[in-house]
Amino acid sequence: MPSKRFELVFADKTGKVFNFPGLRPAGMKAGMLFELEDAPLVRLPDSSELFMLPDRMPVGFDPETGKQVTLDMDPYSKQAEPCFAVAAFVPPGYTLTHNAAYRQLADDARALPLFAYGACLYSEGHFYVAAVRVDHDVRHDDKYLAPRSVLKGVAEVKKLFPKNRLVTQLETCATVNGCANAKNFFLGRIEAPVPTSPVCNAQCQGCISLQPENRDFPSTQKRISFKPDPEEIAELALHHFTNEKNPVVSFGQGCEGEPTLAVDVIEKAIRLIRKQTSKGFINVNSNASRPQALGRLFDAGLTHVRVSLNSVRDPYYSRYYQPKGYSFADVTESVRTAKRHQGFVSLNYLSMPGFTDSREESDALVQFVGGTGVDMIQWRNLNYDPIRYFRELGLEGARPELLGMENAIDRVRKAFPAMRCGYFNPRPGTRPASQANKNLV
Numbered sequence: 001m002p003s004k005r006f007e008l009v010f011a012d013k014t015g016k017v018f019n020f021p022g023l024r025p026a027g028m029k030a031g032m033l034f035e036l037e038d039a040p041l042v043r044l045p046d047s048s049e050l051f052m053l054p055d056r057m058p059v060g061f062d063p064e065t066g067k068q069v070t071l072d073m074d075p076y077s078k079q080a081e082p083c084f085a086v087a088a089f090v091p092p093g094y095t096l097t098h099n100a101a102y103r104q105l106a107d108d109a110r111a112l113p114l115f116a117y118g119a120c121l122y123s124e125g126h127f128y129v130a131a132v133r134v135d136h137d138v139r140h141d142d143k144y145l146a147p148r149s150v151l152k153g154v155a156e157v158k159k160l161f162p163k164n165r166l167v168t169q170l171e172t173c174a175t176v177n178g179c180a181n182a183k184n185f186f187l188g189r190i191e192a193p194v195p196t197s198p199v200c201n202a203q204c205q206g207c208i209s210l211q212p213e214n215r216d217f218p219s220t221q222k223r224i225s226f227k228p229d230p231e232e233i234a235e236l237a238l239h240h241f242t243n244e245k246n247p248v249v250s251f252g253q254g255c256e257g258e259p260t261l262a263v264d265v266i267e268k269a270i271r272l273i274r275k276q277t278s279k280g281f282i283n284v285n286s287n288a289s290r291p292q293a294l295g296r297l298f299d300a301g302l303t304h305v306r307v308s309l310n311s312v313r314d315p316y317y318s319r320y321y322q323p324k325g326y327s328f329a330d331v332t333e334s335v336r337t338a339k340r341h342q343g344f345v346s347l348n349y350l351s352m353p354g355f356t357d358s359r360e361e362s363d364a365l366v367q368f369v370g371g372t373g374v375d376m377i378q379w380r381n382l383n384y385d386p387i388r389y390f391r392e393l394g395l396e397g398a399r400p401e402l403l404g405m406e407n408a409i410d411r412v413r414k415a416f417p418a419m420r421c422g423y424f425n426p427r428p429g430t431r432p433a434s435q436a437n438k439n440l441v
């Protein structure tokens with residue numbers, strides 16, 4: 001969009017959002033500021049949200065001098081009143097290329113809660129975000145998840161399975177926590193979630209289901225407090241398999257710990273399901289810390305695994321995941337185990353502009369994919385405070401060579417043309433994402 005003139009966006013002290021033509025907008029990566037003129041920009045997608053960032057002042061560029069300017073006062077207020085940076089939170093399917101640009105009022109600024117913070121800008125009546133679209137699947141699109149239909153589905157499923165504790169769990173997920181996968185289960189649509197594990201063997205800095213009490217931000221979900229029986233799991237999965245022509249059921253959800261720690265029940269449940277049907281995909285979203293457990297699940301009938309990681313480099317993986325009793329070598333071994341079982345392996349590649357698109361990380365990713373035969377990369381936004389992330393990784397003040405997120409994605413796409421790129425787990429009956437996405441970035 002070369003001819004458009006973009007303007008900075010800020011919030012006043014009440015949270016009202018304004019555009020400000022006096023400054024050109026900036027994006028941030030690894031604490032550095034960038035012009036957004038040549039960045040990939042998309043009109044703010046439906047279902048996006050705008051966040052006002054407390055304790056953080058917006059930063060832009062002076063259109064005359066090109067110098068960085070911190071907007072430390074509300075330019076539209078007659079009194080000297082503060083103003084705040086604004087970030088865009090985008091729906092699944094879009095990968096951020098730049099974070100919102102801001103300067104913290106103090107080093108001890110309140111931590112940002114567990115969301116992703118995209119650079120937001122304005123032009124001619126519309127908001128834009130620095131992002132690329134990597135997936136067109138409408139799986140989580142609010143348009144298809146009407147609350148009334150979800151509630152109807154909840155009532156029907158509860159009547160069918162009044163004693164199934166997983167149904168009660170998913171009811172809360174769908175109606176209180178707004179989980180799109182849980183809503184889809186009650187709508188008999190695409191991918192159904194199966195949370196199973198109340199415990200984990202990692203302590204991710206940005207774990208959304210459990211944070212230590214002394215942390216200065218909360219987890220965004222409550223972790224499941226029980227381990228369901230294999231029969232409860234199979235009942236729910238088989239119900240979904242009868243409702244959806246091309247179904248997926250997925251272990252490993254945002255409201256649980258690590259599913260391979262519940263291998264005993266999941267293995268039995270998969271065998272119960274596979275006794276009844278060979279249709280559909282059975283997937284596990286995992287930290288992939290336990291290759292042997294994963295092997296058992298594939299032997300039972302698992303078809304897909306999605307391996308979550310923020311980095312394919314051990315030190316940065318370990319600083320973020322804080323693994324307990326396993327190491328990054330086990331993650332790599334899990335990928336190999338899955339491939340030996342003819343399983344489909346996705347990476348849930350938790351991306352942060354400035355880290356994921358650094359030359360070093362990109363080189364390491366090409367090597368990792370080439371060495372393991374990963375089938376798909378899901379370029380998902382990491383929900384974490386963008387300044388604090390670099391501090392946690394020991395990279396504060398680092399000035400990495402940056403390729404640009406769109407180029408980092410393109411690079412692996414070109415290096416491995418048969419590999420899929422996207423955002424969602426594959427489902428039966430869809431064409432390969434590598435073809436579907438050819439012209440998206």
Ligand code: SF4
Nearest residue numbers: 200202204207257287
């Ligand atoms: S692996 Fe998942 S459940 Fe475990 S700490 Fe990390 S985010 Fe939380």
